[in-house]
Amino acid sequence: MQRQQFIRGMAAAALACVAGTASAQAWPAKPITMIIPFPPGGTLDVVGRMLAQKLGQQLGQTVIVDNRPGGAGTLGAGMVARAPADGYTLLFTASTFTTTPMTQKTPVYDVVKDFTPLALVAKAPLAVSVNKHLPFNDIKGLLAYGKQNPGKLTFAIGSTGSAGHLSTELLRRAGQMEYLIVPYKGSAPAYQDLIGGQIDAFIDPILGSVPFAKAGQLKVLAVTSKNRLASQPELPTVGETVPGYEFYSWYGLWGPAGLPKDMATRLNAEVNKALTAGEMPERLPAQGLLLTPGSIEDFAHFQHEDMLLSQRIITEGKIRAE
DSSP states (O other): OHHHHHHHHHHHHHHHHHHHHHHHHHOOSSOEEEEESSOTTSHHHHHHHHHHHHHHHHHTSOEEEEEOOOGGGHHHHHHHHHSOSSSSEEEEEETHHHHHHHHOSSOSOOTTTSEEEEEEEEEEEEEEEEETTSSOOSHHHHHHHHHHSTTTOEEEESSTTOHHHHHHHHHHHHHTOOOEEEEOSSHHHHHHHHHHTSSSEEEEEHHHHHHHHHTTSEEEEEEOSSSOOTTOTTSOBGGGTSTTOOOEEEEEEEEETTOOHHHHHHHHHHHHHHHHSSHHHHHTGGGTOEEOOOOHHHHHHHHHHHHHHHHHHHHHHTOOOO
């Protein structure tokens, strides 16, 4: 009797394995939705749409970009957390995804428990951009102006706890400035008001500021990377004025928790392929982004270390969602 039960159990396991393999081979059998939890037009959206197009070409199925702004990015992320773990709903977002819950009294989701990390796509040095009419052209001038006019400067943030917000907090400490934070729902509306003069400054991934700077609509004072960018060597780093200053935003791809390992592994491989051939490695580094292909384990480790650093900044700065 025990032998028969053992045989039946082994047969059932084999069938399940075959079914799982067949399912994986059939995927994707329909369009995939990539949710971007911020409005169209910002750096995140630009990179996400390029990635979606490449993945669609490589997978043989359309990858539909679905912008779902709201709740500082938590609305769209929450939708992915609740979606079936079948490979048809993915999340492409920035590092604010990991930091926003740190600022909330009751987080909408748990980054580690509710999601499957798939791939780190890019690191984005930030640009310190200011309204073109302000009477300074470098970080030294910004810090001096901030000290001479306490509380007068207004800094936009794309969302509470974002890389730009944390970077702004670090600059405030370094320069011992007092300023007013003005929250926005994404980068695009913040740039509109920066150009229009409704706000004074905005620290955001450099890709977003490039077209406006080239058109003479705003001034970029410096970048937050450790070294000057090969694509724009004329721009100094903040660290040249504030020793040790360095900060990045970063972009990644996630699925819901419980995503089958074979699907996760394939998605990681397809993202890495997109980052090493074709349009993305040609265009994005030229605009200041650092592409970062690697394994799922590499991404999970990077995410863990970055969350430890961000939690310290948020705790020390007493940053909380309004």
